[in-house]
Amino acid sequence: MAALPVDDIRRLSDLHPKPVDVGYQYGTAGFRTSGKILDSVLFRVGILAALRSKRLDGKTIGVMVTASHNPEHDNGVKLVDPRGEMLESSWESHATVLANASSTDELISALHDLIKIAKIDVSKPARVVYARDTRPSGPTLVAALEDGFKAMGAETRNAGVTTTPLLHYLVRTINTKGTKDSYGDDSEEGYYTKLSSAFNKLIAGRPPRSPLVIDCANGVGAPAAKILSRYLQNSLPIELENTAIDTSGALNNACGADFVKVNQKLPPSLVNVLQPGQRACSLDGDADRLMYFYLDERRQFHMLDGDKITTLVASFIVDLVKVVSLEEELRVGVVQTAYANGSSTKYLSARLPVKCVPTGVKHLHHAAEQYDIGVYFEANGHGTVLFSQPAQDLIFSHKPSTPAQSTALTHLQNIINVVNQTVGDALSDMLLVEAVLAHRSYGGAEWDSLYADLPSRLVKVVVSDRNAFKTEDAERRLVSPPGLQAKIDELVKKYDGGRSFVRPSGTEDVVRVYAEAALKGQADELAFRVAGLVYDEAGGDPAQRPKEFL
Ligand SMILES: CC(=O)N[C@H]1[C@@H](OP(=O)(O)O)O[C@H](CO)[C@@H](O)[C@@H]1O
């Protein structure tokens, strides 16, 4: 069995020393922190990606350098497994171990351990494809990553500056190229062609669409949406806003999907742009999240979040499945997290199976794979639709008995192709939403009226140790610190339609509090009361207690 190229690793590792006194964790979204302290992490992730590929007989592994919706000065990195899905969870801890090795010697010894534990044949080829978003720290971090690849002698393909979902698409298409499972052409062009031609077929014969405003969060979604618009031509007129990818500090700043979701308001930059009734959406910094919204006649803001997208899309698919009389063979189900608005869960549960899983896309994705057709979106707008292989085979082979069935089947086939099944994809999801709206003849208001959101509030609490907070029941209840859940239950009882839960964030050093209630003021009050409980319970300094906490 070949040995690790220790000399190359040593020489290059010395160029990327780990800062002392910094600990790293491969969390829900990979490694994510200030871009200034990620150099050694990127180098080591380069090595890890090569080893993961060797472990999988030279299948291509993806590496994405992004911190998504986080502030511009943050950055991050995550690995993508061969089918375009998130890194297998047992390897998350390998990643954490490598990132925290304090010296080159320790790194090399950790690598030897990893090879043994994970049974890696080092003589196998290593193949990786990588990309980054538009963050200013990206080029330097990618150089560190490339040193990691070089140390391992990996075969590499640089996908440049692109969106996270496009990188996931590339990983899957590269690995399925020339097989019966081919997912498309392994190029940017292949991606845009696949999505746009499916969309064009889906909306063929429908009245022309009115222009859609896209807030690109001043990120990589801007160039991506521009390219997509060329492929769409007249089928979907779009107006791009917040496209300043070279303006320092602009990324995700007072714009983008996370801003809209958290603040429940219009990005200020759109105030003089958006017309009442016009459809608009926001992407996040790496274009895998999508939030829709519109202004009513009184210029009141209305948000159409991931739950509203789930409802729109799942109902449409269910109706198509009914038309083709395949309800038994094509079971449609929905996956949500505790952050899903209670009204959406109620609406959906009355119509289809709904499952609640812990936060983080990998949990939703895996649960959605259990259905023939699984629709999943986090409330924050990250999600997609998964079709099992048997479901796809049936949809492409079934013989329709009537013209209506033939049309419905064709729509299902085109939905399969418009959707990026590897991961949530803002641009693909946007095309899917636009297609369904066109079929239903809905504007924002009609879509919004399917159910009324319960007012909700999300609050962050800074605590000294978020790991002291442990949850059960898909994060809806706290088991630790002991006794805190009972106090939350007591509070919740006092609010009409009240619901609240507390969980440690997987991406930030905070504990999150969510609350909803029948009235906005009540949801806010409940959230701030629970936040106060959490703060005090965690031993927060009374002098620093945020004044809004009750
Ligand atoms: C409330 C919320 O929006 N949480 C987000 C956030 O996770 P936290 O574990 O809550 O920090 O980032 C994750 C990764 O992007 C995303 O999957 C998740 O939905």
Ligand SMILES: [Mg+2]
């Ligand atoms: Mg993102």
